[in-house]
Each structure stands twice: as C-alpha cells, then as structure tokens.
Amino acid sequence: MMAKGLPMTRRQLLSMIGYAAGASVMYQSMTSLGYAAESPYRSGKKLQGAPKKGSSVVVLGAGLAGMVAALELRDAGYKVKILEYQDRAGGRNWSWYGGTEYTELGGEKQVCEFDEGLYLNPGPWRIPYHHYAVLEYCKRLNVKLEPFIQMNFNAYLHAQNAFDGKPQRYAHVVSDFRGGISELLAKAVNTDKLDMPVTDEDKEILLAALKNHGALNDEYKYVKSLDTSARRGYAKAPGGGLNARPEPSEPINFKELIDSRVWANMDVHFLEEFQNTMFQPVGGMGKIGEAFHRELKDLIQLNAQVVEIKQDDNGVTISYKDRNGGEEVKTETADWCVCTLPLSVLSQIPMNVDRKMQDAINAVPYAPAVKVGTQYKRRFWEEDEQIYGGISYTDLPITQISYPSDNMFSSGKGVLLNGYVFGVDAVQFSAMPPKERIAKALEYSAQIHPQIKEEAENSMAMAWSRVPWTLGCFGIWTDRKREEHYDNLCRMDGRIVLAGEHASYIPAWMEGAMLSGLAAIEQLHEKAMAQ
Amino acid sequence: MMAKGLPMTRRQLLSMIGYAAGASVMYQSMTSLGYAAESPYRSGKKLQGAPKKGSSVVVLGAGLAGMVAALELRDAGYKVKILEYQDRAGGRNWSWYGGTEYTELGGEKQVCEFDEGLYLNPGPWRIPYHHYAVLEYCKRLNVKLEPFIQMNFNAYLHAQNAFDGKPQRYAHVVSDFRGGISELLAKAVNTDKLDMPVTDEDKEILLAALKNHGALNDEYKYVKSLDTSARRGYAKAPGGGLNARPEPSEPINFKELIDSRVWANMDVHFLEEFQNTMFQPVGGMGKIGEAFHRELKDLIQLNAQVVEIKQDDNGVTISYKDRNGGEEVKTETADWCVCTLPLSVLSQIPMNVDRKMQDAINAVPYAPAVKVGTQYKRRFWEEDEQIYGGISYTDLPITQISYPSDNMFSSGKGVLLNGYVFGVDAVQFSAMPPKERIAKALEYSAQIHPQIKEEAENSMAMAWSRVPWTLGCFGIWTDRKREEHYDNLCRMDGRIVLAGEHASYIPAWMEGAMLSGLAAIEQLHEKAMAQ
Known part of the structure; x- marks a missing residue:
C-alpha cells in the first residue's frame, strides 16, 4: 500500500511499486491510488434543457471520454466537432488484428x-x-x-523461488491456504486463546463456520482426505464402473505455502474491479471505440494534431496541423472546449488556463x-x-x-x-x-x-x-496529489473543461474516462445554460 | 457431512440432509457420498481390437451412458441396437423449450x-x-x-432469520468473513497465542499473508476504509470529474455475520465441481443428448418399454413392449447387453443376474x-x-x-x-x-x-x-453401501453389464454416466475378445 501524505518522486513511486511483491501489490496500489470500483453512473438522458441555438463545442480527442461527451452534447442540441490526432477513433480502446x-x-x-x-x-x-x-x-x-x-x-500461481519454480494450480493454493488459516484459528478458538469475550455458543458457531470454510475434519484439522480433495482436487479422480474409487491428494505444507508467497496474487479476484x-x-475491446466512431463519424476529424488551445470572452480557438497536410496550421473555433488529451501530451501544448489548472496538468505522471x-x-x-x-x-x-x-x-x-x-x-x-x-x-x-x-x-x-498520442498508460495519482490538484484539474476554466481517465477516481479504466466525460459536460452545460 | 459406517434408512438420510443447514450441506453431502470431482477420462480410441464379426450388443436406455457406450461399441465394430422407453433420446439430459x-x-x-x-x-x-x-x-x-x-x-446469500430477511451481496459476505477471520488469527499470532513453534520470520510472513488476504490495516484490523471497500464495495462509488471522491462502506459486524449462517453457502464455489x-x-443442456441422437439415430428404437431381461449361454433376450403398439411383447436378442436403466426402474424388471448384483440393484435409493x-x-x-x-x-x-x-x-x-x-x-x-x-x-x-x-x-x-422413466434424480450412495454393493453392481454378470451415473463415483453428473458407460464397455469388450 502507498504511504500516505509523503512527498515522493515519480521514480520513487514506480520503483516502490515495481520492486514490491508483484502484480497483486501493483493492483492494490492502483486501487489504493484510485479507489477504482463501482461506478456512480446513472442511466438516461444526461443533459436537461436545450442550449442556445447554434452553441458549439470542440472536443479534443476521440477516445472514450471525448466520444461520450460528444455524443451527449450532440443529443442535447450542441454543434459538436471532434479533433483526433490519430487516423482512427477509440484512443486506448483498441484491438490489434492481422494487418494492424x-x-x-x-x-x-x-x-x-x-x-x-x-x-x-x-x-x-x-x-x-x-x-x-x-x-x-x-x-x-x-x-x-x-x-x-x-x-x-x-490456472496457476507461480513464484520463481517457490516449489522449485513449478507453478501451482489456483485450486490447490486457495484450498490449502483457507484450510491452513481456518485450522490455526479453530485451534486458537478451541483453546480459548482469543482475547475475546465469547460465549460457548459463539465459539461453537465460529468453529462450525471455520470447519465449513476450511474443509476441516471433526478434529478441526485440514488433512489429506477425500473432503479436502473435493476442494483441491484428487490424486486419483473419481470415475465410473470398477476401480473408480478416488484417492485423496496431499495438501501443500502450510509453512511452505506461506513461505512461497504465491498467496500474494491469490486474492486479486476478490478486488471489486476483478x-x-x-x-x-x-x-x-476495440469494438466499443469502433461503435462510437460509427455513431459519430460525421463529427470526427482524424489526423488533427492540436498545437495550441486558446480561449477568450468570445470562444475557444484550436490551432492544429493536418498530419497528412504538411506544416500549415489550421484553426477550429467553438463556444466551448472539452479537452480529453492525456496530461502527458496536454502539458506540452500551450493553453491559456489559470495557473492552478496548469499546475495540475503538469503534476500527474503517467x-x-x-x-x-x-x-x-x-x-x-x-x-x-x-x-x-x-x-x-x-x-x-x-x-x-x-x-x-x-x-x-x-x-x-x-x-x-x-x-x-x-x-x-x-x-x-x-x-x-x-x-x-x-x-x-x-x-x-x-x-x-x-x-x-x-x-x-x-x-x-x-x-x-x-505511444505517440498518450506517452504512458494512465495518470498516476497519489492521495497527496489528489488533495492538491484534482479539483483544480476537473473544475472548468472559462470555456475549457478537461476529461479523461486522468480526471477521475477510476484511473486506467474506461469507466473512469466515460464518467469524467459525462461530469465535464455537466459543468459545461450548466455554464452554457446560465449565460 | 455423513456419519460414516452407521446404518441408516433412506428416510433418515434424506431428512438429515434436508433438515441440515441448507444447500451447501446438501452439496457437501453429495460430494462426500460420491467424491464427485475430476474425471479420470482419457481421450482417443476407447476399445482396442475388433470383435468377432457379427458380435452384437443391445443397449438399454438412450441416456448419455447408453449412447456413449453405443457410439464406442459401434466404432469398434459391434452391431448395436438401443432400446429407449421415451419418445426422445437423452434421458435426464434435457431442455424444455416453448411447446415441450x-x-x-x-x-x-x-x-x-x-x-x-x-x-x-x-x-x-x-x-x-x-x-x-x-x-x-x-x-x-x-x-x-x-x-x-x-x-x-x-448475487446474494440469504438466510431467513438473518439481517431481517434481507439478502446480502456475496461480495459483502465474503470480504467481511475473510477480513474477520484474518483479523482474529492475526491477533492470535501477534499475541503469541498459537501453540506453535514459530520463528519471528514465520510470524512476520504469516501476518503479511493475513493482511493481504483479509484487507487488514496496518494494525491488522478489518475496518471501514477505502481499502476494505475496494473488496466489498463502496458506500459512494468512485466517479469522474468533481465530487467524485468515493466513500467507504460499513462492514457487517463479524459476530452478526457468523450468527447469520449465510456463510453456509458461501463456499459452494470452492468445491471442485463448482x-x-x-x-x-x-x-x-439438451443439445448434448440431441447431438448423440443425431449421431446414433439408426441404432435407436424409441418407445420401447423393457419388461424382461434374460441371458443364457448363447446371448441376451430383451422383451419389450412398443408403447405405441398395445400389449404385444416383442423381443430383441444380442450377444451382450449394456443396461443403463436407473436402478429405481431396473429393480422392478425381471432379470436373471446373480444375487449379488440384484441385491446391489435393490440397495440404492434415489x-x-x-x-x-x-x-x-x-x-x-x-x-x-x-x-x-x-x-x-x-x-x-x-x-x-x-x-x-x-x-x-x-x-x-x-x-x-x-x-x-x-x-x-x-x-x-x-x-x-x-x-x-x-x-x-x-x-x-x-x-x-x-x-x-x-x-x-x-x-x-x-x-x-x-418422472416415469427414472423415478428419482440420482442414486444415493453411502460409504457403507459402496463398500457392500458398488463392485457387485459394476462387475459384469455373464453377458450383462450395468452403467449409468448410479454405477459411478460421480453420481448425479453427466460425467459419471459417461465414464460408467465407457468402463462398462471395456469389461464387455475384454470378455468378448477373450471368447
């Protein structure tokens, strides 16, 4: 887990994550950083009320955040244009097929x-x-x-220095781990070693629960038996006809199992995200981006490399180069802008927003x-x-x-x-x-x-x-960075509002991108309606 | 779990299963009775060597046991005929559609x-x-x-007398149960309450495993937090844009959770069968039976109600009535017979096998x-x-x-x-x-x-x-009954060999039926080849 509140360079952060006990720690770090989980999404019409006739929005980036925003803005009555750097829509939502x-x-x-x-x-x-x-x-x-x-x-759980490098079946590890801890706890309960004020009835039902959970025998032990093999698998599986009698398998020694650390990745599936x-x-997965692209193809201009984002009292002007058209700089103007460029890219593009938003843009490593x-x-x-x-x-x-x-x-x-x-x-x-x-x-x-x-x-x-158009996989937030920068990143500045997985509490997930796109257009619409 | 070795009437057995703590106990009983799990099936050609030209087999019952047997016997060169009581093949493998x-x-x-x-x-x-x-x-x-x-x-875990009858999400129960037992065991470890010769290093790694497993905090407690909510779900889920900060949910009180007994069904998914x-x-599921039926349609005679099974030195004679053809009794003869009729039905049909096999047939309740x-x-x-x-x-x-x-x-x-x-x-x-x-x-x-x-x-x-053609769902074996009758049931008697889920250690499962069918024809083929 991340140390909370400590200043830390990106390198320190990454090496802490990278050198720790493997994928599970990384997942948990991602979770801890982003608290990624259930979405507060509510279905139905996203924006209430029609904007002033002719109101226009330019959306930067045809990833999921940008396309969700564009779709809902269009449906609410805005004139929408999307500028996309690549020659395809979808952003990180992408699948590779033969020929890609x-x-x-x-x-x-x-x-x-x-x-x-x-x-x-x-x-x-x-x-x-x-x-x-x-x-x-x-x-x-x-x-x-x-x-x-x-x-x-x-499937397997594998650790280089455990079991001579031999991968272990998940069923073996999970059954034996649960059996082992259930047996230990049952022993503590049975010998009144818990500092708990428990009645005999409490003890009895807790022991029943542990027996059930761990596949313990009548002496509350997890042993080689047909009962434990019904969880972990058999040495000889049951069959049909003569000579079909099953034979139990030998559990992994509990100390060896704990020492192996294969348990580090055992509980990934119990995180809400998985x-x-x-x-x-x-x-x-790219079918999602393709479906949005089909829906919005009239709004999307591909191969548009944004080089400057400018706003004033009258609107927003986006300067961009057509990547197939040489060095000429073109412009696109609109009343409002939803910018979904990854911060790693956006931090390199001139944009006149206030210092706080710019600091936030610069603060998030990828x-x-x-x-x-x-x-x-x-x-x-x-x-x-x-x-x-x-x-x-x-x-x-x-x-x-x-x-x-x-x-x-x-x-x-x-x-x-x-x-x-x-x-x-x-x-x-x-x-x-x-x-x-x-x-x-x-x-x-x-x-x-x-x-x-x-x-x-x-x-x-x-x-x-x-990747030229994202320069990283996702934005890394720490608790401290969230405290200092997150609201400044997400709060609309004049005519510009940011979106993308980086502007969410569900980093690295498509849901984060979509929810941030929807949250961004709510701010935009409210402002537009108030004018 | 079943008491082992005690004589018990069928009624006692059923009420013991029925009155105990619900589905999980029933599943575990099934498992304990049958040790149902991984199959010892080996793929490829099932019978080696061709039988004597013209060798014939009559298979009784076009369920999966019978059809697997028939298919492999046919492929090995036997002349095969299947008699089936119903007007469809498949047996208990069946799906109901509109119009059924x-x-x-x-x-x-x-x-x-x-x-x-x-x-x-x-x-x-x-x-x-x-x-x-x-x-x-x-x-x-x-x-x-x-x-x-x-x-x-x-999905839910529900107990009538717990949580005011409100079903609980599986994620809540499983997260809080694991958190609770991990916390209790960590406390016992931390306070040296385990009667175990453990080194400090052992303790440290066990504590790390428990912390990981239970989502415990740095004090080894399972508490309301964003970390535990990443398992069990949030009170307010993380979102995108402003006001997207998640809020943690309140775990179920551990004592209440244990008292609720909803954990009784929590671990069904950890049995190898599930x-x-x-x-x-x-x-x-009926598509399997239909596929076998298509493959074997030339061999199957439907609507054939077997009324007697007789063998002598020369062959087997099956007497049956055509269910569409009145009371006339017809006969089918063959060198060998694979009989897959459920024991509940077979016990009512005259068949000249030795006393031991007949006792076995009569011994198994459904x-x-x-x-x-x-x-x-x-x-x-x-x-x-x-x-x-x-x-x-x-x-x-x-x-x-x-x-x-x-x-x-x-x-x-x-x-x-x-x-x-x-x-x-x-x-x-x-x-x-x-x-x-x-x-x-x-x-x-x-x-x-x-x-x-x-x-x-x-x-x-x-x-x-x-159900007229099976009179029960599956054969119930106890350890004692297996000891006394199972081999007698499965051992070929003269020209007759039995098969079906009842002749397996995987009762109630299609795999048991198929493996018993394959085991039966191995016996049959060996005998035929030896003649």
Whole structure:
C-alpha cells in the first residue's frame, strides 16, 4: 500500500511499486491510488434543457471520454466537432488484428500477423459488472458482450523461488491456504486463546463456520482426505464402473505455502474491479471505440494534431496541423472546449488556463506499462493443461498470462496475453526494441508453459510510454496529489473543461474516462445554460 | 457431512440432509457420498481390437451412458441396437423449450410456454472444466459450449432469520468473513497465542499473508476504509470529474455475520465441481443428448418399454413392449447387453443376474429433487440489481436462484431457475401438483426478489421422483453401501453389464454416466475378445 501524505518522486513511486511483491501489490496500489470500483453512473438522458441555438463545442480527442461527451452534447442540441490526432477513433480502446500496423516512438513499426478471428487488446481488456456507463453505452451502441473469465481455479500461481519454480494450480493454493488459516484459528478458538469475550455458543458457531470454510475434519484439522480433495482436487479422480474409487491428494505444507508467497496474487479476484462477472466485447475491446466512431463519424476529424488551445470572452480557438497536410496550421473555433488529451501530451501544448489548472496538468505522471501478446499454433493451455480462460499470476516481470475467453475448445490457434508489465520492469521493457521485448516475455512465459517455445508463431508488443498520442498508460495519482490538484484539474476554466481517465477516481479504466466525460459536460452545460 | 459406517434408512438420510443447514450441506453431502470431482477420462480410441464379426450388443436406455457406450461399441465394430422407453433420446439430459410437453406420474401434464430462445434445464445444467468426457464428446459431436457463470460476487446469500430477511451481496459476505477471520488469527499470532513453534520470520510472513488476504490495516484490523471497500464495495462509488471522491462502506459486524449462517453457502464455489470455469451448451443442456441422437439415430428404437431381461449361454433376450403398439411383447436378442436403466426402474424388471448384483440393484435409493423455472417479462435481476449470471443461495426450501448465463444485457425476457429443492423439502414439493409447486417456489423466491410477483409470466416444474422413466434424480450412495454393493453392481454378470451415473463415483453428473458407460464397455469388450 502507498504511504500516505509523503512527498515522493515519480521514480520513487514506480520503483516502490515495481520492486514490491508483484502484480497483486501493483493492483492494490492502483486501487489504493484510485479507489477504482463501482461506478456512480446513472442511466438516461444526461443533459436537461436545450442550449442556445447554434452553441458549439470542440472536443479534443476521440477516445472514450471525448466520444461520450460528444455524443451527449450532440443529443442535447450542441454543434459538436471532434479533433483526433490519430487516423482512427477509440484512443486506448483498441484491438490489434492481422494487418494492424503500429509505429511507436523511436520509429519501430510492427505489423500484426494474427490469423483471422484472433486479436490482442493492447489497452483495456475487461469490464467489471459495476462499470455501468461502459455497459450501458455498449448496449446503446449494439456492442455485443460476452463473459471475460478472470478467475480460473485451474490456472496457476507461480513464484520463481517457490516449489522449485513449478507453478501451482489456483485450486490447490486457495484450498490449502483457507484450510491452513481456518485450522490455526479453530485451534486458537478451541483453546480459548482469543482475547475475546465469547460465549460457548459463539465459539461453537465460529468453529462450525471455520470447519465449513476450511474443509476441516471433526478434529478441526485440514488433512489429506477425500473432503479436502473435493476442494483441491484428487490424486486419483473419481470415475465410473470398477476401480473408480478416488484417492485423496496431499495438501501443500502450510509453512511452505506461506513461505512461497504465491498467496500474494491469490486474492486479486476478490478486488471489486476483478470480481465475477466480468465482460468483454465479442471480437475485441476495440469494438466499443469502433461503435462510437460509427455513431459519430460525421463529427470526427482524424489526423488533427492540436498545437495550441486558446480561449477568450468570445470562444475557444484550436490551432492544429493536418498530419497528412504538411506544416500549415489550421484553426477550429467553438463556444466551448472539452479537452480529453492525456496530461502527458496536454502539458506540452500551450493553453491559456489559470495557473492552478496548469499546475495540475503538469503534476500527474503517467504509468509505463507493457503488454505482449503471441499467437500460438495450438491452444496448448486448453489441450494440455485444461485451462479455459482466466489468468495465471507470477512474480516474474511479465506478472501474468491471460488465456482467451473466446473460442474455447476450438481446434485452431489462439492468442495469449503473455506479459503485462508494470513499474520499473515496464521501464526496462520499454527501453528494448519490440523484438527484444517479445523475446523476453516469451522466455519468462516459458517458465510457466514450456510449450511456448515450440508453439509461438508471431507476437505484438505495446509499450505505452512509447505511444505517440498518450506517452504512458494512465495518470498516476497519489492521495497527496489528489488533495492538491484534482479539483483544480476537473473544475472548468472559462470555456475549457478537461476529461479523461486522468480526471477521475477510476484511473486506467474506461469507466473512469466515460464518467469524467459525462461530469465535464455537466459543468459545461450548466455554464452554457446560465449565460 | 455423513456419519460414516452407521446404518441408516433412506428416510433418515434424506431428512438429515434436508433438515441440515441448507444447500451447501446438501452439496457437501453429495460430494462426500460420491467424491464427485475430476474425471479420470482419457481421450482417443476407447476399445482396442475388433470383435468377432457379427458380435452384437443391445443397449438399454438412450441416456448419455447408453449412447456413449453405443457410439464406442459401434466404432469398434459391434452391431448395436438401443432400446429407449421415451419418445426422445437423452434421458435426464434435457431442455424444455416453448411447446415441450411433459406428463409426470399421476397424470399431470405441463406444456411449456417459454418464448423462442428461452429454455430451462430440468436435469443437468452445468459442466465443470474437469469433466473431460463430457467436454470431449461435446467437441466431437459439435456441441458448442459457452461459459456457465456459477460464482457471482453481486448475487446474494440469504438466510431467513438473518439481517431481517434481507439478502446480502456475496461480495459483502465474503470480504467481511475473510477480513474477520484474518483479523482474529492475526491477533492470535501477534499475541503469541498459537501453540506453535514459530520463528519471528514465520510470524512476520504469516501476518503479511493475513493482511493481504483479509484487507487488514496496518494494525491488522478489518475496518471501514477505502481499502476494505475496494473488496466489498463502496458506500459512494468512485466517479469522474468533481465530487467524485468515493466513500467507504460499513462492514457487517463479524459476530452478526457468523450468527447469520449465510456463510453456509458461501463456499459452494470452492468445491471442485463448482469451480470456475464452468460451461453449458449454447441453447440448452439438451443439445448434448440431441447431438448423440443425431449421431446414433439408426441404432435407436424409441418407445420401447423393457419388461424382461434374460441371458443364457448363447446371448441376451430383451422383451419389450412398443408403447405405441398395445400389449404385444416383442423381443430383441444380442450377444451382450449394456443396461443403463436407473436402478429405481431396473429393480422392478425381471432379470436373471446373480444375487449379488440384484441385491446391489435393490440397495440404492434415489434422491427426490425438484426444479422450478419461470419466464419473466423482463430481466429484472440484471436491470434492477446488476446480477449477470451466477447463483443466489438461500436457506429457504428453494435453496437457490440461478440467473441465465446467456443473452445477458438483452432487453427481452428471461428464464430463472427459481428453485432447486432437495431432501425432505423435495418430497413435500413432489407431493403437490405442479401448479402448487410453482406457486410455492415463486412465493419463496419473492423473498429474495420482490419483483417476481409482478414479472412472472409462466413456469415449469420438474419433480424427479415423478418422472416415469427414472423415478428419482440420482442414486444415493453411502460409504457403507459402496463398500457392500458398488463392485457387485459394476462387475459384469455373464453377458450383462450395468452403467449409468448410479454405477459411478460421480453420481448425479453427466460425467459419471459417461465414464460408467465407457468402463462398462471395456469389461464387455475384454470378455468378448477373450471368447
């Protein structure tokens, strides 16, 4: 968890996160920083009352924050124009398919060679059940969703220095951990070692709960038995006909289990952001951005690189270059501006807002993050290891391997996310050319799935700090920075209001982007209506 | 858990199960009785070597055990004929759609009025990832699978006498339970109250694990905070823009939580049979039986009611009546017989097998079970309560409400399983006519979802003890009965070998039926090849 209130450089912050106990700590840090969870989204018409006829808004950035804002402003009666730097809409909401080309800062170009029907989401990749805005816009824009499998009891937990490097099945770890702590606590209860004023009845029911929870035997022990095997799995599984009698499996020694630290990633699935049921669009997360793009295509001008944002009493003037049109600077004017550019980019663009907003823009560092995805000749994780969807976690820099939730049981190929790198590891990965990044990720992943060496066909790698249009994965807020800068960042300044995941308490999530877009246009509309 | 080794009447057994602490106990009993879990299935060709030319097998019952056996016998070169009592194949593998007609013992007929695309599985309804036989035959017969959502953190745990009858979100209960026991154990560790020889280092790492597991604060307490809210959910969820700061929620008091007994059903999802990832066929579980039927249609004779099974040195003679053809008794002869009739039915049919097998057939009682499903005007569980798939558990006789895993987010209607009744409750439900059964289930379900009263459109009810062709849901084995009778039941007697879920250690599951079918034909083939 983050130390609260201490001044800390970005480097200190990142290395603290990066060097700590792996992905789980990073997730918890993200949670602690952003308190990301259930959304306060309310459905229905977003803006009440019509603006003055001809009122216009320019939206900077055709990511989800900008497109949600544009859609609702248009529906409320505003004249809306979106300027987008890229030659596509969607922003970080993106999927890579065979043929997708991507050139990162530094000039390295990758061309995706995935087969038809396969994809990788370099950005967001899963939707919690409580991200109401995302879910409702998917419904409204006919983006079909399917379950994203997050928690899989047959996936692995892996730690380099534990169990001779052998990955452990989630069912084994979770069953044995719960059994172990339940047994210890039952012992303390039974021997009256708790400093608690408890009646015999209290004790009895607590013991019953622990027995149930931990699969303890009548002596409140977690032992090798058919009962514990019904949780963790059997040595010989039950069958049919003669010779079908099951044999119990041996639990992991509790001390060894605790020492292994594989428990560090065991409870990721219990964070509200990762709880069942989760979703993904059929065919790739990028389907959401594409659906918004279809809906708003008349409003969006692609390839527009914003070079200055100016406001005065009469309106806002955006200066931009057409990226296909040389050095000529064009302008777009409007009454109001919703600016969703990532702060990492916006901090480099002249804009006349007050000092406090500018300080806020400059104050928020961006997280590096790297994703590597690889196409395999066959779905060996299903065929050899019976892993259908879900995620294996490791303390290696790749942090996790995610198995596809679609096309399960197909005989064809599949794409694994075989690296999602954070913190200082991500800084190191980002410094490598894509080929090296991929090789490194494959080398690490093969420690968990040795088949990877044989079966890998082609890969793609995303280093978010090298993305020209965002220069990082998401804005990193600390409690202290929130205190000092957050309201200043979000409070509309004259005719300009900011939005994006960075202007939310749900950083790095699409829901944060959408909610910030909706909050921004509420401020704008209120101001416009008051004029 | 079942008392081991005690003689017990069927009534005692059922009432013990029925009167105990609800569904979880029933599940655990099922598990304890049957040790149902991972399957020892091995894929590939099932029978090696060709039988003598013209060798024939008659298979009794076109359920999954019988059809798997028939398919593999046919592929090995046997001449196979299946006699089936019903006018459909599939047995307990069945889905009800609009138009499905079903008449139970006693003459009550139901006609399903579900809309197009909706269904209820009166029998099996989910497939664990380790039920390899079921999964492989689905692949082989092109039965498309999709995830079955079992565990849903936003579904409910409900107990009539707790929390004023208000159902509790799973995320609240599981987070607060884990937090509570982690805090108690951390306290015992911290105050050296464990009678364990532990080093300071051991203590330190155990405390770190408990802190991580329980979301404890720096004082190892589970308290109202943004950290604990990141697990259980917030009072005010984080948002975007101004006024987006989250507010923590208040955990349930630990003593109240333990006293509530809602934890009794909390850990169902951690039993291997119910662990993520689970599956269902697209369009209904009955698609599996239909696929086998298509594959084997030339071998199956429907409407054949077996009245006698006779064997001698030369072969097997099955006497049966054509249910559409009056009282005339016909015969079918073959070299061998695979008999998959449920023991509840088989015990009433004359068959010349040795005393031990006959004793075994007579020894196994069948479980009553009732399922009620209802079509609703709208998917209120999704629209009002954000429950997408998964199961709510209750200590009411209905034991659970299961939300559909398909068509989530659709604006149309939906079908809930709003009652799966076991034990003595099932006996009582079965004694009512279907209409009353349905009314009772709806009345109970409305305690969890009051919308049910408004939204219910039409229902179907299955009482397995009233099914003419199975007279119960599945065979109930105790450890003692297994010891005495199981091998006698499964050991081939002359030319007759038995199969079905009752001839397996995975009772009530399709995998048990299939594995028993495969085990039976191995015995048969070995004997045939030896002749």
